[in-house]
Amino acid sequence: MAMTLNPTRRQLLAMIGQVAGAAAMYQAMTSLGFAAESGYSGEPDLQGPRESRRVLILGAGIAGMAAAYEMRRAGYEVKILEYQDRHGGRCLTIRGGDRYTEMGGHEITCDFEGDGYLNPGPWRLPVHHRAVFDYCRKLGVRVHPFIIKNNRAYLHSPQAFGGQPQRIGNVEKDMRGHVSELLAKSLHQGALDDALTAEDRERLLEGLKEWGVLDSRYAYRASDDLGGVRGWDIRPGGGLMPDARPSQPVDLSALLQSGLWEQLFNFNSYTFEPPMFEPEGGMDAITDAFAREVSDVIQLNARVTRIAQSDDGVTVTYEDGGRGGTVREESADWCICTIPLSVLVQLDVDCSDAMRKAIAAVPYASAFKVALEFRRRFWEQDDNIMGGISYTDLPLVQIAYPNYGFLSDGPAVLQAAYDTATAGRSFTYSWSTMTPQERIDAALALGRQIHPQYDAEFMSGTSWVWHRVSWSLGCYGQWTEDLRDEHYKTLCEIDNRLVLAGEHCSHIPAWLEGSLLSALDAIKRLDQRENA
């Protein structure tokens, strides 16, 4: 920041600072908090109010419903106002027959004929997201494994290997083999003698032979041993079937040039460590389970327009029946607001200037998904891919195969395109500009390069673009380190009678766990304030 600016420029920058809310806005957006450990320590231990206390909760997503569930158990009177005609917030599932009108007026249709579905928001659960798992256990949500890494699924680039997709396991084992060979070579040449004792050097060399499947001369070459690790061009059979032939490794240079090695890094992060899980039948099983507990306190179709507060209470103005509906008021002792900041910044809210700036500071990330239904599971039947995810350099970025209904006949649904702004790619913005039909056309045109069966087997498609969702105006709070330094604490602090909650008030943005932890922490602090 130590720069000499001429006055004109300083004025301009000040102007931008004013409209953007903060200088931190300018900082490079990096993926933050996505590998954060969950700080869950069991269900909240609330004392409850000493006298009758009313809590008004804005938003019936997972944060709002969890807050209502726990506060009511502790003895608070709770009520939830929800803008939509449904509960669940960004945790939802689209099935055959569903219709949704996007901002801009386009209708998203879903005409899936089978039992496949699309989870437009959260769709997989890391095992260290302990709050989510604890509530699934308590509320009776059945989960099954989500195959995050399938060695049979593909890595693909239109420029690599003539556009032929490569098996994830092959790329991984070839990289391991080649790196082992190179390391063995260095060890033999004495290049690492400073770093290793002679004994450790020998142990490492022996280990590399097994680890990388090197031959007796420490070379990574096709062999029956490697066939047992990397697979076969002719698989071992029975009776008088042809003799087995091990598969051929790909050259190191070709692999490095292909860029497929970098796609492997998708599997490196702690967040995406196997095993992952998903609820049976769709992600909305989780929010439906919460709704079973609290639906009697949810008022749907209530569009909040103003949050007013005084020293002893809060009054929320809303339009009953949605925009233009009858104006009504609700008063309470406390307000827990889970409205996304992208919407909240446009409402009339009584709060400190610092909190107002924090609410205005956080951009909402772009994200989209396209799902396609096909007549048969050609990925299982033709390509031997049972669940998991293929990655590509094409703008569709990834194809996720269903981890349910294996081997069944009849239609099945692929999540045929998905990306978010977190990785910094531009594609998600471009997908978001397309009509629902254009998204399907693009997903088909791109996806058939990986699965040529698309053309013969396609039935129908559906999609979701988070920036065209009228109740979230984007997908998730796109924090940067600088934004967090400047605004995060203020955003999460209790402001008189008001506290915010949701994924945007967490270090695990975009994840259910972040929403839950934020809600649990907010109600714990409210309860302490109540009993102070």
Place this chain on the structure above:
Amino acid sequence: MSKRFLHAVIALSLLVTGGQAQEPPAPAEPRPNAEEIDTLLSRFSDDPDRFTQTDGEALYRTTCQACHMEDGHGAEGAGAHPPLAGNPKLQSRHFLAGVILTGYHGMPRFGDKMSDEQVAAVTNYLRSHFGNDYSDRISADEVAALRPPEDMD
């Protein structure tokens, strides 16, 4: 990504399906033709990290249009994506270019994905379309001067 290769593959696959489609009577719902698909896919940038379109309209069609819509009128819901058509805030070319560079409220910034020339092109496009008729244009140099210090490496 090699666009030419990608398009060749698409053209080829369309040729194959087209050939099949000619035998039975015309399908109920005609698929987009190769040219339409070509136009659609050209909305994706060649570089995953930056937008590669250069003219203002093409940049609008692949970024701003997501929220401000095909006609620049924006849309309303629980909150709104503001209209660009007839929006008095567009009077200042510096303000508009600044918003594109740095974002505004929930709107993400585009300064890291567009060059000064691209920001100028889309700013000038917005201020001369959708019923807007401002004659003063912003230059790439002016955009460069608006860039926050952190943006310049």
